[in-house]
Amino acid sequence: QKEVEQDPGPLSVPEGAIVSLNCTYSNSAFQYFMWYRQYSRKGPELLMYTYSSGNKEDGRFTAQVDKSSKYISLFIRDSQPSDSATYLCAMKYGNNRLAFGKGNQVVVIP
Amino acid sequence: SQTIHQWPATLVQPVGSPLSLECTVEGTSNPNLYWYRQAAGRGLQLLFYSVGIGQISSEVPQNLSASRPQDRQFILSSKKLLLSDSGFYLCAWSTGFSGANVLTFGAGSRLTVL
Numbered sequence: 001q002k003e004v005e006q007d008p009g010p011l012s013v014p015e016g017a018i019v020s021l022n023c024t025y026s027n028s029a030f031q032y033f034m035w036y037r038q039y040s041r042k043g044p045e046l047l048m049y050t051y052s053s054g055n056k057e058d059g060r061f062t063a064q065v066d067k068s069s070k071y072i073s074l075f076i077r078d079s080q081p082s083d084s085a086t087y088l089c090a091m092k093y094g095n096n097r098l099a100f101g102k103g104n105q106v107v108v109i110p
Numbered sequence: 111s112q113t114i115h116q117w118p119a120t121l122v123q124p125v126g127s128p129l130s131l132e133c134t135v136e137g138t139s140n141p142n143l144y145w146y147r148q149a150a151g152r153g154l155q156l157l158f159y160s161v162g163i164g165q166i167s168s169e170v171p172q173n174l175s176a177s178r179p180q181d182r183q184f185i186l187s188s189k190k191l192l193l194s195d196s197g198f199y200l201c202a203w204s205t206g207f208s209g210a211n212v213l214t215f216g217a218g219s220r221l222t223v224l
Contacts, residue, residue: 049210
């Protein structure tokens with residue numbers, strides 16, 4: 001059951017560029033929308049989460065949710081080589097269920 | 111502060127051998143605990159979760175099992191490994207189901223079954 005679609009990439013960008021990642025979903029019951037970052041051979045770590053449609057900023061990161069289109073995005077401004085990682089979107093539904101995207105590998109080239 | 115530990119970090123096991131992966135959480139009480147598997151190109155798959163000692167919910171029928179003998183300890187086991195059990199196993203915890211139910215993951219255990 002493909003509830004969350006995320007293009008696995010990889011996505012290569014030069015240092016300083018804007019990285020744009022997105023996920024689409026089909027389940028209207030999704031309530032919270034999260035982005036996790038996963039470095040190679042490590043566990044994912046939460047970057048940010050949001051509940052409502054609109055934008056949420058945290059430093060160089062902006063999460064965007066459009067519930068009407070069932071589409072979420074993550075933007076990374078002024079990308080750095082340290083941003084090279086896999087980014088996973090995740091969405092909460094029900095009491096404790098999280099649906100994850102497959103992850104999008106990002107490579108920032110110095 | 112809360113920390114989560116997983117071990118072993120890496121292991122290579124022959125088909126048919128047993129498995130035991132351990133996870134412990136420090137700095138919190140009565141956490142919700144989770145086991146996920148991450149296979150290449152397949153994303154994160156929830157295997158088990160637990161809301162308390164001895165309470166295990168299984169999400170996917172398979173030859174794996176989980177146990178929670180103590181409040182902050184979660185163990186993933188198998189009696190006989192299959193080739194398809196290879197993958198990156200992640201333990202995670204959360205404080206509750208309200209809100210976003212943010213998960214904090216361990217560093218993972220990479221299992222290769224030969």
